[in-house]
Amino acid sequence: MDFCAGWASGFAGIVIGNPLDILKVRMQAGQEGSAKGLLASDPGHSRLTSLVRGQYGNGTRLACQASIETLEIGVTAPAVAYGALNALLFVSYNRVLLGFDPAIKDPLNVPHTEPWKIWAAGAAGGLAIWAVSAPSELIKCQAQLAGEGSNSWSVTRDIYKQRGIAGLYRGGTVTSLRDSIGYGF
Amino acid sequence: MPLSLTDRTSFWAYELSKRAFCYQEEQGNANLKILLAGGIAGVVTWASIFPLDVIKTRIQSPKMFDATFSHMAEEHLLAGKIERKVSAAEVARQVYRQEGFGSFFRGLGVCSVRAFIVNAVQVRVAPKHGR
Numbered sequence: 001m002d003f004c005a006g007w008a009s010g011f012a013g014i015v016i017g018n019p020l021d022i023l024k025v026r027m028q029a030g031q032e033g034s035a036k037g038l039l040a041s042d043p044g045h046s047r048l049t050s051l052v053r054g055q056y057g058n059g060t061r062l063a064c065q066a067s068i069e070t071l072e073i074g075v076t077a078p079a080v081a082y083g084a085l086n087a088l089l090f091v092s093y094n095r096v097l098l099g100f101d102p103a104i105k106d107p108l109n110v111p112h113t114e115p116w117k118i119w120a121a122g123a124a125g126g127l128a129i130w131a132v133s134a135p136s137e138l139i140k141c142q143a144q145l146a147g148e149g150s151n152s153w154s155v156t157r158d159i160y161k162q163r164g165i166a167g168l169y170r171g172g173t174v175t176s177l178r179d180s181i182g183y184g185f
Numbered sequence: 186m187p188l189s190l191t192d193r194t195s196f197w198a199y200e201l202s203k204r205a206f207c208y209q210e211e212q213g214n215a216n217l218k219i220l221l222a223g224g225i226a227g228v229v230t231w232a233s234i235f236p237l238d239v240i241k242t243r244i245q246s247p248k249m250f251d252a253t254f255s256h257m258a259e260e261h262l263l264a265g266k267i268e269r270k271v272s273a274a275e276v277a278r279q280v281y282r283q284e285g286f287g288s289f290f291r292g293l294g295v296c297s298v299r300a301f302i303v304n305a306v307q308v309r310v311a312p313k314h315g316r
Contacts, residue, residue, distance in 0.1 A: 009311035013303040020299035027292035028242040030284065093196060111204060115197060122196035141245040171244040174273045178237040182230055183195050 003087070010082040019071040025144045074143035076152035081136035085129050089183065092128035097121040123184030126176070133179055134172035193300070195233070198226040220305055227300035235296070236289040243276050 094107045100117045104110060110118065135156075143155045159167045202222035231238075280288055 005311040009307040012310045013307040016306050017299045017303040020295055020302070024292040024295045024299065025242055027295065028239045029246045030243075030280075030288065030291075108199075109203075110200060113200075115200075118197045118200055125196070137241070138245045141242055142247050145246050171241050171273075174237060174241040174244060178234050178241055181195075181237065182193055182234040184197065 003083070006086055007083045010086060011079050014079050014082065015072065015075055018073075018075045021140075022071070022073060022144045025141055029145055073146075073150065074140040074152060074155075077136045077139040077143070077156075080152075081132050084132050085136070088129045088132060089125045093121045093125035093183075096124040119184045121184075123180040126180035126183035129179060130172065130176045134175045135168040137175050138168060138170055193230055193234075194223070194227045194304075195230040198229045199223070201229075202226040219308060223304040223308060224301035227304050228297045231296050231300055232293065235293050239289050239291070240273055240277050240280070243280060244273060 097107045097110070097113075097117060098104055100121070101113060104113065107121075138159070139152050139155050142159070143150050143152050146155070156168070159170075163170075199222075202225055206218040206222040
């Protein structure tokens with residue numbers, strides 16, 4: 001039950017946060033200098049702007065559907081991965097933290113535990129999720145940068161065809177570094 | 186005190202936020218504190234890993250030769266080398282040389298806004314999760 005609730009909340013967060021995530025990734029990739037410029041320049045992005053301004057092009061329903069597709073590009077990979085990711089993360093974190101201090105009752109409420117233990121346990125969690133996180137991030141990024149017409153599944157298929165499993169783990173080291181620091185800090 | 190651990194919140198930033206906001210006697214404005222603590226934890230986490238995230242995005246983007254290697258793209262294509270494997274350090278160096286230090290933080294504002302929104306949504310959907 002708890003697992004399902006967690007996945008539901010994670011899914012909601014991913015879906016609602018995705019449009020801003022697309023913007024972030026495109027700005028990071030150097031495709032645009034500012035958020036405003038990004039929304040204004042590319043025809044593929046004009047649907048994003050249209051939705052924001054409340055103007056619909058060729059029929060409300062069609063434009064609505066197309067806009068949602070645009071806004072949710074690249075959402076499948078992280079959504080599917082979320083359950084496994086969360087489970088791996090928390091199990092690893094809990095195991096390591098309890099390994100340091102077996103007396104802890106609730107690993108997420110530890111007002112008296114030394115910071116370094118929390119850091120280390122978090123970093124361990126970040127490393128543990130690598131197998132799921134690296135390909136999920138890669139597929140998400142490529143789908144979001146490619147824009148309209150691409151989706152998580154088509155990206156996965158193409159990468160696998162061209163470069164196999166190794167291709168799906170491209171950028172895995174940096175992802176792992178980011179995750180371990182990101183969850184440990 | 187229910188508080189969910191959200192997308193990319195470091196365990197320590199989360200704990201720090203709770204120590205700052207939540208482990209207190211008075212319960213007034215508890216919900217606001219939860220939202221604030223979670224959102225701030227998320228923003229702090231993202232700020233600390235953002236340059237790494239930029240490098241990751243560059244490495245993983247299909248047009249990796251575009252912004253950072255544009256001057257090499259043509260000759261590579263002509264030579265039949267569609268792609269060579271570049272190291273993260275090389276990518277970082279190229280980005281710094283060609284686009285400056287600021288480019289490692291481009292998109293952080295958008296990301297911070299997103300972190301706050303995502304945290305608020307997740308707390309709403311499953312308030313007891315993560316307890």
